[in-house]
Amino acid sequence: MFKTLDDVNVNGKTVLVRGDLNVPMKDGAVTDNTRIVRLLPTIRDLQAAGARVVLLSHFGRPKGQPVPEMSLGHIQDAVAEALGCEVAFVDDCIGAKAESAVAAMKEGDVLMLENLRYYAEEEKNDGAFADSLAKLGDIYVNDAFSAAHRAHASTEAIAKRLPAVAGRNMEAELKALDAALGNPNHPVMAIVGGAKVSTKLAVLGHLVDKVDMLVIGGGMANTFLYAMGTDIGASLCEKDLKDTALEILGKANEANCEILLPVDGAVAEEFKAGADMEIRPVTAVQEKGMILDLGPDSIAALNAKLDGCKTLLWNGPLGAFEIEPFDKGTVSVAQKAAELTKACKLVSIAGGGDTVAAMAHAGASEDLTYISTAGGAFLEWMEGKELPGVAALMNA
Structure with a gap:
């Protein structure tokens, strides 16, 4: 059985949340924010519990290199609007720039990191890349069932490096699937x-x-x-x-x-x-x-x-x-x-x-x-x- 947010104390902790923010866009605007909305209960529960929330996601298929059109910065405003609070953004997901942005966070803050797939190591499930991600937080939350069929660094390897639990969307999904075919x-x-x-x-x-x-x-x-x-x-x-x-x-x-x-x-x-x-x-x-x-x-x-x-x-x-x-x-x-x-x-x-x-x-x-x-x-x-x-x- 998997653990959920109810099984960890996140007060004062930095929590890495792997969501799926790979949303459809047209003319610079998000055309369907369903995946953003599905992520909100997890973010809000973590904020209310005194966590610093760091959002991880892929966006499109940049194939291991920075592609400006596939920057998660394009959906920063859409996430902030849905959440109803400020969401900060940093244009990297590992290294000094990301570490500095995380260190500056206060309890309840939300920070979105750059597209994980700007690094080829993400899709290779690279251990060193997972180490660099894990270095940013204290607890890992997977709330991206839609990316769970891929053994990537942010979905598989990182779960071996930090206390790992399911977010609210992942929890709901797994319970629904169990009700459909499990039991x-x-x-x-x-x-x-x-x-x-x-x-x-x-x-x-x-x-x-x-x-x-x-x-x-x-x-x-x-x-x-x-x-x-x-x-x-x-x-x-x-x-x-x-x-x-x-x-x-x-x-x-x-x-x-x-x-x-x-x-x-x-x-x-x-x-x-x-x-x-x-x-x-x-x-x-x-x-x-x-x-x-x-x-x-x-x-x-x-x-x-x-x-x-x-x-x-x-x-x-x-x-x-x-x-x-x-x-x-x-x-x-x-x-x-x-x-x-x-x-x-x-x-x-x-x-x-x-x-x-x-x-x-x-x-x-x-x-x-x-x-x-x-x-x-x-x-x-x-x-x-x-x-x-x-x-x-x-x-x-």
Whole structure:
């Protein structure tokens, strides 16, 4: 088990907080501050407890050298605004300049250091670089689950050099994931959508042994329908993965995991807003037709199954939700999940890739149990892989 902020006395201590401040920007402004907001509870708890808070993060892919556009200085104001207090910044993350800035801090102060990835040693998990980081503080807090799948100096090596605990966001994430697959209430349903099976083979293979029902949606479903002998017209499909899809279906059958695929779909010959669309059984798709969303019978069947579930794990949209009217499947099922969660009948955890945007589009974000902002880390966790950043906390 991992330790949290509740397990350490931080009064008068300098605390190094590894967050994920790799936020999207346009024209010099942060366009989505979700990751900043998720970091605030940890910073505020540390401030209230009398700590000096030093923020560590990467930003973009500068490949081991200073790239002015990827300086964390660009988001200093956004962090200060969200936090509601002054946030200092120093344009290095190790060495004399960083050490001097840290030494000048008072209790409750917040200091943001420069992009960790300006040093190639960060991504190499270099011990000397981790020593230089650890030299700056007394306690290490990892609050960046979204970077936990990388064994980097600031996520893995440093946890061996200082007392290491999970921040509030990391703590919430790990508890949510445990509720989804670690020790869930059954029946458990997993929804896995998105365009390509190839990106989620390991996820599907792992989940059939863990869940009671596996819903395969989006373009991925077409590959499975094709593998089962269904003519899917011009629908997006990875035909070369036919045998792999059949293997997953066979594994699911052995594990008594029910696979749910669409029985009807919203079919169009063009993928664009306002395209002529008709509802067809998946067995009756015309030659030029593309299945772009679930049909009403598929939606009704999925929602009926969801009614009997206790736990839901969701990754990936069920259709081309970015363009109306091909968002109905994702929206309807997300709203059903939100309704059941609000009624305390369902524990619902969603995350990875387009899932955050899909839940927001459906207006379901506030009502689901937990939404992970992690992409690669969430997927690797769904694959059953050990995440180095999490393992380092467990072993600390």
